Amino acid sequence: MSxxxxxxxxxxxxKKTLIAALLMLTVAVGAELTGPFIAKKMIDDHILGIEKTWYxxxxxxxxxxYKDSYYKREDYFxxxxxxxxxxxxxxxxxxxYFIPGELQFDGERRAEGNTVTISKGEQSESYQGTKLSSKELFAFYEPEIGGLLTLIFIYFGLLVFASFFHYGQRYFLQVTSNRIIQKMRQDVFAHIQRLPVVYFDNLPAGKVVARITNDTEAIRELFVAVLSTFFTSAxxxxxxxxxxxxxxxxxxxxCMVILPILAVWSVVYRKYASDYNHKIRSLVSDINGMINESIQGMTIIQAFRRQEETKAEFEEMNDSHFHYQNKLLSLNSLLSHNMVGFMRNCAFVALIWYFGGASIGVGSMVSIGVLYAFVDYLNRLFQPITGIVNQFAQLETARVSAERVFTLLDEKGIDVSEKKEPRYKxxxxxxxxxxxxxxxxxxLKNIDFQAKQGETVALVGHTGSGKSSIMNLLFRFYDCKEGKIMIDGKDIMSMPRQTVRExxxxxxxxxxxFTGTIAANVSLxxxxxxREQVEKALTDVGADKLLKHLPLGFDEPVIEKGSTLSSGQRQLISFARALAFDPAILILDEATASIDTETEAVIQEALEVLKKGRTTFIIAHRLSTIxxxxxxxxxxxxxxxxRGSHDELMxxxxxxxxxxxLQQGKQNSLAG
Structure with missing residues (x-):
């Protein structure tokens, strides 16, 4: 689907609020476009209408x-x-001039004294008249004042009416756009939760964040600005x-020649702008990813004095972004105001040519009111065209952003199962x-073993030997290529992933x-x-001894990643979290590797309680702990x-x- x-x-x-907005927009535009017609009527019927026949x-x-007599225009009889x-x-x-009697024809006029001569081709007629003073002339305009005021008030009323509908359409369009983006962001974020872990192995977090925030914001502008402008302009x-x-x-x-020119124009623009926008959006994602990585690794960057190198790397990406932005800017400059100005000038040349010569003037079939209305409408015609052209850049940005968002949504996800399974053995x-x-x-090659309920199985080996991979398969973060894994005799491939992990x-x-409180991090x-289970879990793992000094205790706020807590405190909270959820199978992945000896002693005591009745897998480098x-x-x-127990393997x-x-020897040498 496109x-x-x-x-x-x-x-x-x-669609309801969107249609309501577009209907209000149509009414508002219709009210505004009556202006030139009202102006035409004011000019032809009231201002220039004085030259109609009077009786x-x-x-x-x-x-x-006038001079003790009264006169009325023929159209008022x-x-x-x-x-x-x-x-x-x-x-x-x-x-x-006041001319009594009938006129033979109308044409070019000239006056000598009170004699008015009218010429049309070879014909010429002279009429004896009287030059009107300002006061006398006003007497003939006075009957038009009521009509002019009526038309002015009608036009003003229509403008007020249109302003209310413009406000309504803008409000509804903004609300609809925000709801669309709210729904889209919910869908994207929900879909991320469904994606397998392997998807995130090769995609930096910053790039994912850019799609959820930057790209969806660009799409929001599509509905708020671009859609509004295009519909209004249309x-x-x-x-x-x-x-x-x-x-x-x-x-x-x-004037309709403008429409195919506009269509060709948009095709040419999209051809070039699409490439630039794809590159720009990709670079924005790369920049976001690098910023995210730099902030997370700021300690290492500063410790190893890599600030200048990191800055240089960022500047390289930033320069590339600047380069493509400039290319897009040049394209926009070439195909926006310049082109609109050229088309407007061509249209006015056509207007002058058409109305030139004998087509305009006294006796012409085209009235001054029609000419005014045509010029007004022609001016108004280029306002929406300018609006469309100015939104081409935003349209392409939004289209490219939408492609990136939909590419993410098209990634094959895993359906979240609501199926509940009783706690397995x-x-x-x-x-x-x-x-x-x-x-x-x-x-992993031909891994074959069995862990019975309540047993503790330790996995040891050098880095890269496959210890964590075994746990990844058990959790179904990945699926095995050959063989099968069973829990209570049931193949985990036949179970939904959520059920396996439950x-x-x-x-x-x-x-x-996570950002929140200590208690919230335990219960998630x-x-x-x-709350009682949370506090009991924290107490059972000995966390109360290390966390009791905090001002708010278990309700102490935790900022991103728990950076204000020690590694031992963070690990204890993680243990309490596992205990609170009361799992049947517990995996400890190097859980005590970064804990000091005193804290490890506390945790080891808690683990003995935690492991009872559970199948426990321990990945450990410190062999003394297993x-x-x-x-x-x-x-x-x-x-x-x-394979075997500690004594058997020894x-x-x-x-x-x-x-x-080797480890004991190192410890003895360090102790010595």
Whole structure:
């Protein structure tokens, strides 16, 4: 499905308010576009209407007094009303003349004294008249004042009416746009929760953040500014062309040449702007990713004095962003105001050519009011065109941003299952499991072991031997390529991922804490875990001893990643979290590696309580912490090299024995 159709589907979710906004916009534009027609009527019927034929009559409504007689315009006579002597008011340059009698024709005028001569081709007629004073002329204009004031008030009323509808359409369009983006951000963020862990292995967090924030904000501008401008402009242009056709069909057809030019223009612009915008949005994501990484690693950057190198790397990306922004700016400058100005000038040249010569002037078929209205509409026509052109850049930015957002939404996610399973016993079996992160490169080979309920299984081995990979498979962060993993005799591949993890808990070497309170980090705001359970879990792992000095105790705020807490405090909170959720299977991934000896003693005591009735997997480098494990698996290059209890492995004097003796030797030398 195209990007445009998908954006339309989002807009269709709020079609009622969107349609209401567009209807209000149509009414407002229609009210505004009556202006030139009202101006035309004011000019032709009231201001220039003085040159229509007048007849002598009795004093009454809409009559003008002149030299003890009263005169009324022919269009103000009622059917059957008696008419007197015919007279005319003619304008010659800046003067007006009262001409009694009938005119043979109208044409070019000139005056000598009180004699007015009218010429048309070879014909010429002279008429004896009287030059009107300002007061006398005003008498003939006086009947028009009421009509002029009425039209002025009508136009003012229409403008006020239009302003209310403009406000309404703007409000509804803004509300609709915000709702669309709110829905889109919810969908994107919810979809991120469904994506497998492997998706995030190769995508920096900053790039994901850019799609949820920057790209969706660009799409919001599409609905707020671009959609509003395009619909407003389309309605304006349609209304203006309808008005132009009502005024003069031939010139309206000439002006319609603008529409195909505009269409070709947009195609050319999109061809070049799309490439630039793709590059710019990609660079924005890269910059976000680098900033995010730099902030997280600021301690290392400063410790190793890499500030200048980091700054140089940022400047390189920033310069690239500046380069492509300038290219886009040049394109916008070339195809925006310059092009609109050129088209406007061409239109006015056509107007002058069409109305030139004999087409305009006294006796012409085109009135001054029509000319004024045409010029007004032509001016108004280029306002929406300018609006459309100015929004091309925003349109392309939004379109590219939408493509990036929809690409993320198109990533295959994992449906969240609401299915609940009773707490399983915790028997875990790996049957000939092989796995690799890359095709053909196995990091686990033929892993085969069984962990019974309540047992503690320790995984040891050098870095990269596959210890964490086994846990990743058990949690179904990844799925094995060969073999199968079973819990209580049931293949985990036949179970939804959420169900597999429902009764499992994990404690990492570097625990992750969320912004909130200590208590909230233990319960993760799960309503099923009460405050009493939270406090009991913290007390059971000995956290109360290390956290009691905090001003707010267990309600002490935790900022990002718990940076204000010590590593021991963070680890204790992570242990309490695992205990509060009461898992059937517990994984401790180097959980005590970064803990000091005193804190480790506290945790070891808590672990004995925590492990009761649970199947526990411990990944450990410090072998002294796993001496009491029921089963120790020694991994080497993805294979199980040795297995057994601590005493059994020590008797074998193999790899485990060498590792243990090496660690003990180091400890003894350090103690000495």
């Amino acid at each position: 990007t445009g159709k998908r954006l339309f589907r989002y807009a269709a979710l709020y 002598e009559t009795e004093k009454g409504e809409q009559t003008a007094a 009622k059917p059957g009303e008696e008419k007197g002597e015919e007279v005319h008011i003619l304008q010659v340059q800046r003067d007006y 309605i304006y242009i349609t209304g203006i062309f309808v008005a132009l056709f009502l005024l003069d069909v031939k010139l309206a057809l000439i 915790g028997d875990v079996t790996f049957e000939h499991v092989s796995f690799g992160y890359k095709e053909g490169e196995y990091v 009764h499992m808990g994990i404690v990492l070497q570097d625990p992750f804490l 705001n799960n309503p099923a875990i009460s 001496k009491n494990a029921d089963q120790i698996l020694v991994l080497d290059r993805g294979e199980i090299a040795e 008797k074998q004097k193999g790899k485990y024995y060498q590792m243990y003796e």
